[in-house]
Amino acid sequence: MSTKAYQYLTPTLMTSLERIAGRGNVLTSAEDLEKYSLDEMAHRRPYRPGAVVIARDADIVSGIMRLASRHRIPVTPRGGGTGLSGGCIPLHGGIVLSLEKMDRILEIDETNQMAVVEPGVTLGALQEAAGARGLSYPVYPGEKSATLGGNIATNAGGMRAVKYGVTRHFVLGLEAVLAGGQVVNAGGKFVKCTTGYDFTQLLTGSEGTLAVITKATLRLGYPPASREILFVPFPGLETAIEAVPDILRCSIIPAGLEFMERDIIQLAEEYTGREIPCSRHGAFLLIILEGNSREEVLQASRQIENAVRRHHAVDVFVPPSEKSGRDLLDAREKFYQVIRRLGRVELIDTVVPRSLIPRFLGQVKDLARRHGIEVIAYGHAGDGNVHLHPVGRGLSPQDWETRLPALMKAIYETAIEMGGAISGEHGLGFDKRPYFQAFASPELLGVMKAIKHALDPDNILNPGKLF
Numbered sequence: 168m169s170t171k172a173y174q175y176l177t178p179t180l181m182t183s184l185e186r187i188a189g190r191g192n193v194l195t196s197a198e199d200l201e202k203y204s205l206d207e208m209a210h211r212r213p214y215r216p217g218a219v220v221i222a223r224d225a226d227i228v229s230g231i232m233r234l235a236s237r238h239r240i241p242v243t244p245r246g247g248g249t250g251l252s253g254g255c256i257p258l259h260g261g262i263v264l265s266l267e268k269m270d271r272i273l274e275i276d277e278t279n280q281m282a283v284v285e286p287g288v289t290l291g292a293l294q295e296a297a298g299a300r301g302l303s304y305p306v307y308p309g310e311k312s313a314t315l316g317g318n319i320a321t322n323a324g325g326m327r328a329v330k331y332g333v334t335r336h337f338v339l340g341l342e343a344v345l346a347g348g349q350v351v352n353a354g355g356k357f358v359k360c361t362t363g364y365d366f367t368q369l370l371t372g373s374e375g376t377l378a379v380i381t382k383a384t385l386r387l388g389y390p391p392a393s394r395e396i397l398f399v400p401f402p403g404l405e406t407a408i409e410a411v412p413d414i415l416r417c418s419i420i421p422a423g424l425e426f427m428e429r430d431i432i433q434l435a436e437e438y439t440g441r442e443i444p445c446s447r448h449g450a451f452l453l454i455i456l457e458g459n460s461r462e463e464v465l466q467a468s469r470q471i472e473n474a475v476r477r478h479h480a481v482d483v484f485v486p487p488s489e490k491s492g493r494d495l496l497d498a499r500e501k502f503y504q505v506i507r508r509l510g511r512v513e514l515i516d517t518v519v520p521r522s523l524i525p526r527f528l529g530q531v532k533d534l535a536r537r538h539g540i541e542v543i544a545y546g547h548a549g550d551g552n553v554h555l556h557p558v559g560r561g562l563s564p565q566d567w568e569t570r571l572p573a574l575m576k577a578i579y580e581t582a583i584e585m586g587g588a589i590s591g592e593h594g595l596g597f598d599k600r601p602y603f604q605a606f607a608s609p610e611l612l613g614v615m616k617a618i619k620h621a622l623d624p625d626n627i628l629n630p631g632k633l634f
């Protein structure tokens with residue numbers, strides 16, 4: 168996609184931005200530009216925008232897009248900045264369009280079990296508001312300060328996808344502003360819709376490259392009546408993953424089914440200062456069960472215990488209190504922070520058919536040995552989403568820089584040969600872009616580029632991402 172001849176933000180254009188968005192909503196101080204130049208992806212150099220515009224409503228977003236399209240200024244939409252693949256980083260400068268202050272929950276509709284939200288509402292705020300009305304928004308992509316606009320734009324997944332699905336399964340309607348400033352509404356407060364192309368789903372996962380999301384209608388559910396957590400140690404990863412199909416045959420599908428190895432558990436113990444039960448074993452499954460009654464959950468728990476013991480589980484640890492269960496989940500949620508402390512790290516969130524996780528991880532370990540880079544692995548065993556962290560400890564900066572790209576490429580190649588994909592939930596941003604270009608079929612890339620060109624012919628919306 169062409170990124171040539173973008174226009175700089177001249178003083179006249181700055182004045183226009185202030186006229187559209189209001190003076191206090193256009194940030195240009197060095198400190199602000201720095202703050203909006205990164206996301207949570209580890210170890211990247213910052214890319215500063217020319218200005219940050221804080222949008223307060225869809226009219227302002229539309230005005231900014233009209234101006235940007237007239238003058239060919241790049242616009243990078245941004246929510247909470249918690250992304251892990253550089254999606255909201257303004258690679259080509261221009262405007263960072265922050266949606267974080269469009270943060271009103273417009274409606275919790277108890278009758279239809281739906282919420283209507285602005286894009287800057289955080290995941291945590293929606294969960295709280297839904298909970299206060301006896302409802303729940305069950306998708307849980309890890310970071311509560313992420314915005315729903317960001318969750319939708321990345322089709323965020325998380326731990327509970329195995330039972331409840333990912334963000335796209337909850338997005339029923341969207342209001343969005345196109346590159347030229349036109350406002351489009353698609354979908355709505357209904358579950359079924361076969362009325363032309365599904366624009367709502369096209370925008371979900373589009374990483375801010377097709378339109379700016381300014382409102383969303385999301386499906387809600389009812390919270391489970393009962394929950395149980397099982398932490399199951401195994402001698403090694405192979406036996407742990409082999410137990411997964413049997414676990415998924417039990418009477419209720421677990422809300423979460425996570426795998427991890429000893430190395431990350433020990434790092435988490437050091438980081439949190441809390442001992443994790445059974446931590447000396449080789450590999451673990453963390454299983455979250457949710458159901459409509461205590462009996463239902465206990466019955467499933469017994470079935471799972473029998474299943475994992477058939478697969479050589481060493482023990483089945485059931486946290487004795489709400490707090491110890493919470494501590495276990497909390498340790499799991501901190502894995503990324505734990506690993507970032509190790510210095511130079513990369514994050515791969517590839518996805519493979521879940522039955523192939525052991526074979527995939529076996530090959531990753533071989534590749535890691537051959538390339539001389541340590542790789543820490545954990546992930547969502549129930550949905551095949553494997554998080555891999557190449558870590559640079561013990562390597563010189565030069566060895567790291569020269570060995571890493573070949574390792575990354577080989578890992579993606581392996582995943583794709585197994586019928587997998589480059590990103591399961593974090594998106595491509597610009598971090599995974601080269602691998603997407605290298606491995607996507609030319610036909611599919613052609614279709615995607617045609618869609619991008621139809622909606623954003625001047626390539627001003629989040630340029631440099633995906634393609």
Ligand SMILES: Cc1cc2nc3c(=O)[nH]c(=O)nc-3n(C[C@H](O)[C@H](O)[C@H](O)COP(=O)(O)OP(=O)(O)OC[C@H]3O[C@@H](n4cnc5c(N)ncnc54)[C@H](O)[C@@H]3O)c2cc1C
Pocket residue numbers: 206207243244245246247248249250251253254255266286307308309310312313314315316317318319320321322323324325326374375376378379380381503504592593596629
């Ligand atoms: C500790 C930690 C744990 C995490 N765990 C998970 C996890 O389990 N699962 C998971 O999927 N992710 C996880 N993430 C990643 C991150 O939280 C998600 O990618 C999230 O969806 C990003 O939301 P955000 O509001 O921060 O978006 P940003 O980082 O601001 O932006 C992400 C992308 O969305 C686009 N975008 C943002 N808002 C809009 C909008 N209104 N319209 C159009 N485009 C928009 C941006 O241009 C960018 O491409 C984790 C991150 C951290 C730091």
